[in-house]
Amino acid sequence: MAGGEEALKRRASPVGWGRVLAPYLLVLPGGGWMLLFFVLPIVALLITSLQSGDFIMGFEFTWNFGNYARGLTLYAVQYLHAIEYGGSATILALLVAYPAAYWIAFRAGPRKSAYLLAVLLPFFVSFVIRTLSWETLLSDRGPLLGPLKAASLLPSGFHVLATPVAVIGGLTYTFLPFMLLPIYVTLQQNDRRLT
Secondary structure, three states, X not given: XXXXXXXXXXXXXXXXXXXXXXXXXXXXXXXXXXXXXXXXXXXXXXXXXXXXEEOOOEEEEOOOOHHHHHHHHXXXXXXXXXXXHHHHHHHXXXXXXXXXXXXXXXXXHHHHHHHHHHHHHHHHOOHHHHHHHHHHHHOXXXXXXXXXXXXXXXXXXXXXXXXXXXHHHHHHHHHHHHHXXXXXXXXXXXXXXXX
């Protein structure tokens, strides 16, 4: 009986509660950060999106769900373009990333690390610098198209920038490593006998 009472005392002791509360206390800093910088801004946007009014009279929270319908009708073309460009970039990235990841996982041999570094290398340069570099290379008078136009191999009105092809190419280039690396990790973990 004495052993049972002692076990009950240990369970009710602060050390027992500490073990129960420890995971929740460890989550508090990260959870607070997510609440402050993710959940609260989303709630603020949701409240703002359900307001009605104008800039002269002011805005008032009225549960106006008609804002969503109006936004969808006003920007339907932009939404469709976003879906089209995003879907095309996803398919292109998959078509390029899967064979590359497969080759790195199973055929690269001792140079696997070098090829993975080549995939990760663009991450060491700022996104803005990479974008401006592509803009310089593909501009109408840039080092690629300028000489071709000067030699009359391309018409003078030909341009690449600000076209759907450039947008899809830029999206594909940007997100290719994000597709290649998870595919590579998954292929690397597969049993080669099953492949």
